Amino acid sequence: MEDSEFLNELRQMVMRRGETSNLVDTIAFVSEVAERLEEDPVFGEFILAEDSRQGAKNKQIKLHGFTDIDESDGTLSMVIGRWIDDDEPAILTTADVDQLRGWLENFAAEALDGGLDEKITESSPAYQLASTLRRKRASISCIRLHIFSNQPLSRAYKRESRSEVCGTQTEIHIWDLQRIKALYESSREREMLQIDLDEFGSTGIACIEASRGEGLQSFLCVIEGNLLADLFDRYGSRLLEGNVRSFLGMKGGVNKGIRKTIQDAPHLFFAYNNGIAATAASVTLDSIGSTARIMKISDLQIVNGGQTTASILRGKKQDRLNLAGVSVPMKLTVVASNDAHDLIPKIAEFANTQNKVAIADFFANHPFHRKMEEISRRLMVPARTGIRVQSKWFYERSRGQYQNERLYLSKAKKDSFDLQYPSDQVINKTDLAKYDNVLHEKPYWVSLGAQKNFMKFATKFSSKGDQTEAQRWEELSPDFGDTYYQNIAAMAILWKAGETTVSAAKGQWYEGDYRPQIVAYAWSFIFHALRKAGREPDLKKVWEQQEANQGFLQVFKRAAVLAQRTLLELPEGSSNVGEWAKKELCWGKLSAIPFRLDTTAIEWSIEKNEHKSKARDARQQGIQDDGISLQQQILMKAENGYWQALMEWRSIEIHVFGPDLDLLRRASSPGTAVRLATGREWKRLREISDRCEAEGFRHHENVVGQP
Incomplete structure (x- = not known):
């Protein structure tokens, strides 16, 4: 893909993000690239923090965001972006880089030695960074200065990448047009060292x-x-x-x-x-x-x-x-x-x-993700009046999967892809964990940040006692079927509507920072109030309408005002809103506040007994769907020669014998495999496959036998 084509794609991404999140282009650009970089170890989890001011001796200070200290190596990152909305942006010169770098270094210097945290309002995320730089100075091994730009970097740029600010080591990372393009084109989620x-x-x-x-x-x-x-x-x-x-x-x-x-x-x-x-x-x-x-x-x-x-x-x-x-x-x-x-x-x-x-630490390839991906590729949203094409909610099993799948399509195929999977109907795995934990009243986990919240979410899949991970997943899998994915998509709709509602209130009751925490706490607060009243949110209704009801959003607005107040009223001894939001005590303070449920809230909820009945039905359907899916996998392996190759594996008789070997023999031919009629036989074949692959068996289609 040519640079000009990619730049146009990037412009569309930035415009869509700006419109859906109420962000100006530069901040939308910074957020877009930061999100793509979050799983790269040189970066981390991004916190948006706009700050611009005059520092000592009239030095310009500017910041667009940061990542907190990485406890494993003592680094943190500061971010500034430069967005030029031209068809062919000019070269990013050495002078441009020096200016952007200088703004970040000035922030760091004033925070380290100039008492900057005393000059920033405590409700601002920039205060969190300034305070961290001052308080944890001895623990910081390096400050990484990240410059994002949609301009190509000048080939004449020759500055040293490492320097010092007030005795603390710094390291510059320039993400120019070519490097961002390479990031998006790469199927990997990190740059190769x-x-x-x-x-x-x-x-x-x-x-x-x-x-x-x-x-x-x-x-x-x-x-x-x-x-x-x-x-x-x-x-x-x-x-x-x-x-x-x-x-x-x-x-x-x-x-x-x-x-x-x-x-x-x-x-x-x-x-x-x-x-x-x-x-x-x-x-x-x-x-x-x-x-x-x-x-x-x-x-x-x-x-x-x-x-x-x-x-x-x-x-x-x-x-x-x-x-x-x-x-x-x-x-x-x-x-x-x-x-x-x-x-x-x-x-x-x-x-x-x-x-x-725990399995939470090695969750990237868990069958849960594969199941969510499979559901998302076939589950269409309900038909709606005036909309000809039924779309789907795209699940990203790996970072950037959505953009990677559409990036190199022809214009006609790209248009078709966009109709089938609109850009505002994408859910990645950390989004899913966020929506799930908000639904289960854990906003303080969500406030830990995407990765740590994901780790918390993933613990529910950990095996217990003598259970294997496969056994644990088999037990849980029926609960994570079509209905679950519909509920997650409904939560995505509510979350995004909540973000828009909060942003629109800037200059009224919203003070302008900590929007994710406010949204998480407000929705959890509403769900908590409903459950206290013996009800559950009617997420199926949200799924069916594919939008958040305006009356229900008025309920959300009342909850969000209380959530913001609770977040900003810091307890004695605390001076950091971001850290306060991570504490269960913060949730306890908000959830103890009485909250009036009006008729709209009741209309968008169902009685608890009805909810339990629907959950039982969904699980039964999940058990049936899992059985069908397993049968399809067994037959597919028969058709592509997997079971035959396993039969011819030289170590087969060491690991498979008796009735299992007879079962494997019957599965090795598509004609006899189709006559395997019981779920017990399908599960046994899956166990045989897992056991042999753990012992080194590998199957490549069109290659018979293994060494």
Whole structure:
């Protein structure tokens, strides 16, 4: 795609976001790119925070948003955007970059040393950033300065990427037109790191090749503690596989045992520590004497051992410990790029099994997501008067999936796609978690931010006791069928209508900040009041009408006023609205307030007994749908040769025998597979498949047999 074509697509995205979220173009642009970057470890979870003022000595201060401290590596990000609404924007010059960078650096300097937090109203998210910079200065390892622009960066730009502000290290990241285009075109959700160990004064990582297979190559390595610390210091949580990073951030803290070993017995570190597990896209090897050494690594990700890595760096930087003599065992698996998306999360999951990490930490490929995606591709919205084409609500199982699927279509196909999946009918996995937790009266979880709220949501899928994850999902799956997805889409409608209602009240009762928290608390407050009255929200009615009733939004407005008041009335000892919103005490304060339910609220709700009856019916339908879906999967595997290939797998008799082998034989032919009539047989075949794949079986269509 040419730059001009992409720029036009980007302009349409910005316009749509601006219209639906009541944002000016620059802020809509910043929000659009920030949302796409949120799962990139170099960025994080974005908080919109507009601030513009004159600082000391008349220096201009400007900010559009930030991401909070990443607990795994001590970094935070500041963001400023530049949007030029021209068909062919001029080049982003060095002078332009210096100006934008200067505005962010001025904010940081005044916050660190100039008491900026005392000059910003406490109800502003910018106050949260300024306060964090001052209070947590000693914990901040680096401030990342992000510049977003829809202009192409000048080729003459040669500034150093790293510098200091008031003694705190900074690092600039410029997201110009070409880099944003590459971000949108990429099917990955992160930029690939290219690490040259020469740049760290290293002679490489000693290694031996341990195994080699189809698409995989594994090495047993020894990495020096200083090198591991330097890599993490340079690249931070970009080195941590996404779910490991989230888990580490939730736990925080430094392992005291690691610190003690480094301090008292560094030569025993290798013996005492389990080491780290990592993956890479490729490595470059060299030999020094008889020892093979890794000299370059592409896309290094630590999938187990994040706590070890962070603790080693903190020991070096904060405790001033000497890492000479510290060696860390490392298992490095090189994964072919076409297999990376599926295999890396699995490697991470199994590498962490010994630590009993909850399924919430490795949720990206859970069958729940695949089921939501499948439902969203077939479930049409109810027919409405005057609308010829019935559309669908698109579920994004991975970040940017919606734009990626439409980006390279012809104009005619793109128009058809847009009619089928309108841009305002997209739900991603963190949106879904947000809507679900609001519905279940957890606005304080939603206020934790998208990723941490998602982790909270995902805990409901964790296995219990001796249950396997597959057994837990089989138990839960019927509850997450068509009716559930309709309810989530209805919540999306209510959420967006709530955002519009709050934004429209700016200059009236809305003070202009913390809109997401107000919306989350207000809807949860209404649902709480309905349940106290023995009723439930009628989300089916919202789904059927595909819009929020204006009378119901008047109820929401009353709730939102109370929600904002509760959020802004900080308890003694607290000075941060964002942090107060994350506390269950905040929800307790709001939910204790009496709330009058008028006739409109009653009309948009149903009695609790009716709700329970509908839920039972939905579960029964879910059980039936799951059975049909499983039967279809079994037959499809028969038709594409999966069961036949499994029969011919050389290890089959080690893992499958007796009645299971007979069942597999019957499934291997489409003609006999179609006669498998019981759900028990279908489930048994699925268990056989899962067991054999866990033992190494892989099936590729048109390839018979496996090594």
